[in-house]
Every structure is written in C-alpha cells, then in structure tokens.
Amino acid sequence: xxxxxxxxxxxGWSIRFLSPIGQEFVPxxxxxxxxxxxxxxxxxxxxxxxxxxxxxxxxxxxxIGTSLLLTLPFGTGGLTHFDFPSAVPxxxxxxxxxEVVFAGSDTSNPGIAGGYQPPYSQGxxxxxxxxxxxxxxxxxxxxxxxxxxxxxxxxxxxEVLAACGSTHRxxxxxxxxxxxxxxxxxxxxxxxxxxxxxxxxxx
Numbered sequence: 001x002x003x004x005x006x007x008x009x010x011x012g013w014s015i016r017f018l019s020p021i022g023q024e025f026v027p028x029x030x031x032x033x034x035x036x037x038x039x040x041x042x043x044x045x046x047x048x049x050x051x052x053x054x055x056x057x058x059x060x061x062x063x064i065g066t067s068l069l070l071t072l073p074f075g076t077g078g079l080t081h082f083d084f085p086s087a088v089p090x091x092x093x094x095x096x097x098x099e100v101v102f103a104g105s106d107t108s109n110p111g112i113a114g115g116y117q118p119p120y121s122q123g124x125x126x127x128x129x130x131x132x133x134x135x136x137x138x139x140x141x142x143x144x145x146x147x148x149x150x151x152x153x154x155x156x157x158x159e160v161l162a163a164c165g166s167t168h169r170x171x172x173x174x175x176x177x178x179x180x181x182x183x184x185x186x187x188x189x190x191x192x193x194x195x196x197x198x199x200x201x202x203x
Contacts, residue, residue, distance in 0.1 A: 001036075002029040002142030003122070007115030009038065011135060013127055015050065015102045015110045020059045022099040023114075023137040024123030031087040031143055035067065035098055038113035038138040040077025046107025048072045052082045053099040054090075059126045061097065064088055069103065072110060087143070097126065098139060114138050 003025045015021055032054065041048040050072065054065040065088030070080065090096060100112055114125055114137040125135040 004140040005120035005136040010115035026122035036140040041072040043109040048108040048110035049104040
C-alpha cells in the first residue's frame with residue numbers, strides 16, 4: 001500500500017445521509033489498484049451497495065477511477081477492500097479524493113469509520129462535501145502488493161475469477177480474502193486456487 005491513515009476508531013458517519021463523503025490523500029506512487037476502508041451495515045436491515053470513486057483535487061473534481069461494486073449484507077462490517085478493474089493513474093504529490101458512494105436503496109444506511117488522532121498530514125476527511133480539518137477516515141490505498149513468487153493482489157483476484165466465475169460472489173469473496181492475507185504474509189498461493197463454478201478451494 002502507499003498512503004494510509006489508521007487512527008483508533010473514534011467516530012462514524014452515515015455514507016447515505018452525509019454524502020458527498022470521502023478522504024483526501026497525496027500519493028507517492030504513480031497508480032493505485034485498491035482502497036481499503038472501515039465500513040459497516042448495521043442500522044437498517046437491507047444490503048448496502050457501495051463503490052469508490054477516485055477524484056482529482058476535490059470531492060467534486062474529475063473522476064479518474066471507479067471501483068467494482070461491493071455489496072455488504074446487513075449485520076456485516078469491518079475492513080472492506082475495494083478493487084478497481086484496472087490501475088488508476090496518479091501524479092505523485094498531487095491531491096486526490098477517495099469518494100465513498102452509496103448505490104443502494106432506502107432499506108440500508110451503511111456507515112464509515114475514522115478518527116481524529118493521530119491526524120493524516122496530507123489530507124482531511126470530507127463530510128457533506130466539506131473538508132473536516134479535525135477528522136480522517138480510516139483508509140489504505142495503493143498499488144497491488146507484490147510478494148515472492150510474483151504474487152500480487154490483482155493476480156490473485158484474476159485467478160479466483162478464473163476458478164470460480166464472476167457470478168459466484170460468495171465464493172470469490174471467501175477465496176480472495178484468504179489469498180490476500182497469504183499474499184500480505186509473503187506467501188504466494190495464486191497457483192493454488194482451483195475449483196469449478198459454485199465451488200472454490202484455497203490451499
């Protein structure tokens with residue numbers, strides 16, 4: 001990962017009712033493949049559909065990348081990983097905004113977490129479209145993490161898609177989570193994904 005703010009969880013905001021909502025950041029890397037946020041869906045009983053835009057300069061600036069749609073079932077939450085269909089090009093040293101977008105119905109009210117200490121020095125949370133100098137969203141962003149054996153999050157995701165099929169979301173999510181944790185630990189397991197539509201085995 002490139003940039004991150006990992007404060008103790010001290011605050012939470014409604015993505016549905018407090019949008020536009022997001023977080024400024026200044027990258028050192030020239031692209032990103034993924035964003036991780038702390039989100040939850042525990043208020044209203046419906047599933048919550050979410051995606052992330054990467055905008056240049058401000059929360060209403062041009063969109064340069066949009067993540068894949070993610071569905072949070074009711075009663076779930078925590079560290080949430082948003083993948084992008086292709087690498088999002090960035091200019092190191094310039095300001096970008098992670099915008100979190102609620103794409104669901106009025107049957108859910110997902111929230112996003114953050115805090116105020118220690119502050120992220122290169123950006124601010126944006127709540128209701130306005131920068132909040134005292135808060136940051138909990139976030140991580142950056143290019144796919146390469147590890148030994150030429151393993152990367154993007155390669156792992158592609159391997160899971162090939163094994164399970166894009167329609168088997170639960171299977172794909174379970175395998176992607178397991179593989180990601182092993183990639184981050186330096187263990188390349190991309191070649192160990194196998195299965196048929198409807199099944200997925202992570203070794």
